Amino acid sequence: MQETSLDYVQNRPRPGGAVEALEGISRVLAEQVATPQLRSLMYLAGQSVARSLPLNHCESLSELEEAVNRILMNRDWGWLRIEDRADDVMFVHGCSPLRSWFGTRHLAWSGGLLEGLYAEWLHQLGADTQLVLRQVGDAEGRDDILRFRFAHAHQF
Numbered sequence: 610m611q612e613t614s615l616d617y618v619q620n621r622p623r624p625g626g627a628v629e630a631l632e633g634i635s636r637v638l639a640e641q642v643a644t645p646q647l648r649s650l651m652y653l654a655g656q657s658v659a660r661s662l663p664l665n666h667c668e669s670l671s672e673l674e675e676a677v678n679r680i681l682m683n684r685d686w687g688w689l690r691i692e693d694r695a696d697d698v699m700f701v702h703g704c705s706p707l708r709s710w711f712g713t714r715h716l717a718w719s720g721g722l723l724e725g726l727y728a729e730w731l732h733q734l735g736a737d738t739q740l741v742l743r744q745v746g747d748a749e750g751r752d753d754i755l756r757f758r759f760a761h762a763h764q765f
Contacts, residue, residue: 614752617688617704628709635711635719647718655725664730670698677730687753697760700727700742705753720744720755727757741765 610618638647662680667673674691681687687704702723711719721744728742742759749756758765 611703611752613688613690614703617682631710632712635715639715639718644718647715648721651719651721652725652728655722655727656729657725658722659726659729659733663733667734673730673734677727696764697758700757700759702755702757703752705748705755707755708748708753716748720748723755724757727759731759 638650642650664673664676664680667676670691670693674689677689681689681702686706687702690701690703692699692701705723707716707719707722724742724744731740731742736759739762740759741762742757743765745756745758748754
């Protein structure tokens, strides 16, 4: 387990009682709505959450990472590491709560929540409209790592 994950798990607050409700909602939604629409719905929900938790001005990726981690860790939502690469920026979200909130069967669409959250925060901070953020791959490993790529739209 990564050191960041271990620190997170050791210092996280006790889980609330909403998990059972979220799992039940997930089952009902999955029975009624197709996966692409559920993912879009979660994306919109993530945007809404980001609007209710606006970020202060961040001048660098390290400041952004710090600001986001304060929000995530205070809410027991995991942690974020931002990797600045040659052609893109990778948002690596560890200890994602999505599996416990929505269940393993719903990871294909529940990642839209974090995707919408990060996309909206980037928009609030003035990201160019030609830059987009998209989840790449599925949850990885015991740390439930999710990866989101932030790049020019033509690179997807």
